Amino acid sequence: MPRDLFGEDHTFLPRPDLLSFEEIARVARIACTLGVQKIRLTGGEPLLRRQIELLVADLAQIPQLDLTLTTNGSLLAKKAQALKDAGLSRITVSLDALDDPTFKRMNDANFSVAQVLTGIETAQRVGFTGIKVNAVIQRGVNEHALLDLTRHFRGTGIIVRFIEFMDVGASNGWQLKDVVTASEMRQVLAREWPLQPLSAQYAGEVAGRYGHQDEAGEVGFIASVSAPFCKDCSRLRLSTDGQLFTCLFASEGFNLKTLLRTGYTDDAITDALRQLWRARRDRYSELRSAQTQGLHKIEMSYIGG
Numbered sequence: 549m550p551r552d553l554f555g556e557d558h559t560f561l562p563r564p565d566l567l568s569f570e571e572i573a574r575v576a577r578i579a580c581t582l583g584v585q586k587i588r589l590t591g592g593e594p595l596l597r598r599q600i601e602l603l604v605a606d607l608a609q610i611p612q613l614d615l616t617l618t619t620n621g622s623l624l625a626k627k628a629q630a631l632k633d634a635g636l637s638r639i640t641v642s643l644d645a646l647d648d649p650t651f652k653r654m655n656d657a658n659f660s661v662a663q664v665l666t667g668i669e670t671a672q673r674v675g676f677t678g679i680k681v682n683a684v685i686q687r688g689v690n691e692h693a694l695l696d697l698t699r700h701f702r703g704t705g706i707i708v709r710f711i712e713f714m715d716v717g718a719s720n721g722w723q724l725k726d727v728v729t730a731s732e733m734r735q736v737l738a739r740e741w742p743l744q745p746l747s748a749q750y751a752g753e754v755a756g757r758y759g760h761q762d763e764a765g766e767v768g769f770i771a772s773v774s775a776p777f778c779k780d781c782s783r784l785r786l787s788t789d790g791q792l793f794t795c796l797f798a799s800e801g802f803n804l805k806t807l808l809r810t811g812y813t814d815d816a817i818t819d820a821l822r823q824l825w826r827a828r829r830d831r832y833s834e835l836r837s838a839q840t841q842g843l844h845k846i847e848m849s850y851i852g853g
């Protein structure tokens with residue numbers, strides 16, 4: 549949430565407008581009966597939601613669910629143990645640079661890189677494995693983070709994934725020329741460390757995976773702009789106030805909250821989800837052009853990444 553748009557006096561949604569944990573868990577259970585196998589809690593910042601571990605514990609009861617969370621890491625040191633105890637399967641931490649000036653320039657944060665690194669270490673210590681670090685690379689801002697982050701996390705078991713800067717929402721000043729493509733990023737790294745392609749772990753995996761030839765782990769590249777993966781996308785997003793979005797670049801959502809709060813049965817909600825999914829035609833990243841740039845799009849802080 550850029551500080552210049554959402555200042556100190558920003559009025560947040562009144563609490564009753566947010567879905568309760570029970571409502572979120574109900575939607576999750578219904579979605580899982582329709583084939584959902586993975587749920588990621590994003591945000592906003594999920595660890596800012598009070599007692600998020602109670603929601604995690606509830607969702608973790610769903611059999612066979614891969615339950616994961618993406619966080620900016622600021623509260624991870626405090627929350628890691630509770631999240632582990634609650635049954636969270638995996639964690640992804642966003643970290644766009646290892647030096648504070650660049651880190652703050654990228655995300656306008658009022659916490660330090662050291663705080664995020666402590667969070668990651670704590671998560672490892674309490675038993676999380678396969679932790680991922682997401683870094684968005686923006687031309688002229690943090691290209692040096694490609695080498696810094698790879699060097700730092702090589703051999704630690706932590707997987708860094710470099711993401712092409714995307715035109716989500718309308719407030720990040722996106723321009724095509726600011727996108728460092730996945731193939732450019734790979735070339736930068738390959739000059740320092742030989743990399744070999746690894747096969748996808750599951751259908752629809754968004755990151756292209758590459759292993760260090762000296763077996764010091766792997767890195768990933770998410771080519772959402774230069775090589776869109778709309779045709780494999782199977783993501784449905786639920787906002788904190790109960791809107792469903794069938795695309796990260798959606799301009800409007802489906803108001804599920806009204807159904808949840810006006811006595812719809814689980815069967816009726818199942819039908820609504822099924823219909824929404826079947827009618828889905830979104831493929832924004834494949835259609836991206838000068839024309840699409842002017843479209844109204846939901847902000848990243850609201851739709852969750």
Ligand SMILES: C[S@@+](CC[C@H](N)C(=O)[O-])C[C@H]1O[C@@H](n2cnc3c(N)ncnc32)[C@H](O)[C@@H]1O
Nearest residue numbers: 590592593618619620642682684713714852853
């Ligand atoms: C919006 S965040 C939400 C979760 C949490 N607050 C966090 O910081 O990780 C989800 C992910 O989207 C990524 N992201 C944000 N803006 C982006 C952009 N313009 N292009 C590509 N990825 C972006 C972030 O780096 C983060 O990994």
